[in-house]
Amino acid sequence: MKPEVQPNKIVVLSGAGLSAESGLPTFRDANGLWNNFSLEEVATPQGWAANPEAVLAFYNERRLSAYQAAPNAAHQAIAALDAAYDVVIITQNVDGLHERAGSRNVIHLHGQLAWARGTSPLPKRYRIDAAPVSLGQLCEDGTQLRPNVVWFGEDVQHMDEARQHVASAARVLVVGTSLSVFPAASLVKAARGRAQKVINSLAMKRVPFGFTFLPGKATSIVPALVQTWLEQAR
Ligand code: OAD
Numbered sequence: 059m060k061p062e063v064q065p066n067k068i069v070v071l072s073g074a075g076l077s078a079e080s081g082l083p084t085f086r087d088a089n090g091l092w093n094n095f096s097l098e099e100v101a102t103p104q105g106w107a108a109n110p111e112a113v114l115a116f117y118n119e120r121r122l123s124a125y126q127a128a129p130n131a132a133h134q135a136i137a138a139l140d141a142a143y144d145v146v147i148i149t150q151n152v153d154g155l156h157e158r159a160g161s162r163n164v165i166h167l168h169g170q171l172a173w174a175r176g177t178s179p180l181p182k183r184y185r186i187d188a189a190p191v192s193l194g195q196l197c198e199d200g201t202q203l204r205p206n207v208v209w210f211g212e213d214v215q216h217m218d219e220a221r222q223h224v225a226s227a228a229r230v231l232v233v234g235t236s237l238s239v240f241p242a243a244s245l246v247k248a249a250r251g252r253a254q255k256v257i258n259s260l261a262m263k264r265v266p267f268g269f270t271f272l273p274g275k276a277t278s279i280v281p282a283l284v285q286t287w288l289e290q291a292r
Contacts, residue, residue, distance in 0.1 A: 069227035073235025118190040125188035129159035132276035135284040142291035169207035224248040
C-alpha cells in the first residue's frame with residue numbers, strides 16, 4: 059500500500075555530482091573515477107578477493123580526499139531545508155558531506171567511507187574518519203577490515219525504507235546523479251504524481267517521467283531552489 063503524501067516532506071536523492079564542486083570526482087563524467095580505475099578491480103567482491111591491497115589503497119585515498127573536502131553551497135542549502143520541512147536525504151554518496159553541512163536525517167544507500175567493517179556476515183562497524191585501513195588489520199571477530207561501502211554485486215542498504223520516504227514526499231529533489239546504478243536509480247519511480255519533482259545535473263540522457271530538469275551546477279541551481287522552497291514554507 060502506498061503511504062500518504064506528507065505536505066511538509068522533502069526527499070533529496072543525491073549522487074556524486076553534488077560533491078563535484080567540493081573537489082571530489084564523479085564516476086562517469088570526463089575524468090570520472092570509472093574512467094581512471096577499473097570498477098571490477100576496486101568495487102566488486104571479486105576485485106577484493108583478487109587484490110585486497112589495491113582495493114584498500116583505492117578507498118584509503120578516497121577516504122582522505124573526502125575528509126579533506128568541505129561541504130559546498132548546495133550541501134549547505136539542502137541542510138537549511140531542515141529548518142522548515144521534514145527532510146530525508148537519500149544519498150548514494152559515501153563522503154559524509156551531507157552530515158558535515160548539518161543535515162540531520164541521511165540514509166546512506168552505498169555506505170560511508172568514514173566507517174570500516176569486518177568481513178564476516180554480521181560484522182562490527184568502526185568509525186575511522188580519515189584513517190587508512192591496511193591488510194592484516196582485523197575486526198574483533200578476527201576477519202579482515204574493509205571499507206563500509208557497498209560494492210557492485212552486494213545488497214544496497216535501506217531500499218525499502220528509502221522507497222517509502224520517496225513515496226510519501228510532497229517534494230522530491232534529485233541532484234548530481236546519472237541515475238545509471240540500480241536499485242538506487244529506481245527510487246525516482248516511487249515519487250508520486252502530485253509531488254513536485256525536480257532533477258538537477260549538468261546533463262541528463264533521459265529525464266525521469268514527471269520530473270522538471272534544471273541543468274547546471276548544483277551550487278547555483280540548488281541554493282536558488284531551496285530559497286524558493288523556504289519562502290513557500292512561510
Ligand atoms: P555519476 O558519475 O554516474 O553521475 C554524476 C552526475 O552528476 C551526472 O549526471 C553529472 O551530469 C552530474 N554532475 C557533475 N557535476 C555536477 C555539478 N557540479 N552539479 C550538478 N550535477 C553535476 O555518479 P552517481 O550517479 O552518483 O556506486 O553514481 C552512482 C553510483 O555509481 C555511485 O554511488 C557509485 C558509482 O559506481 C558504487 O560505487 C556502488
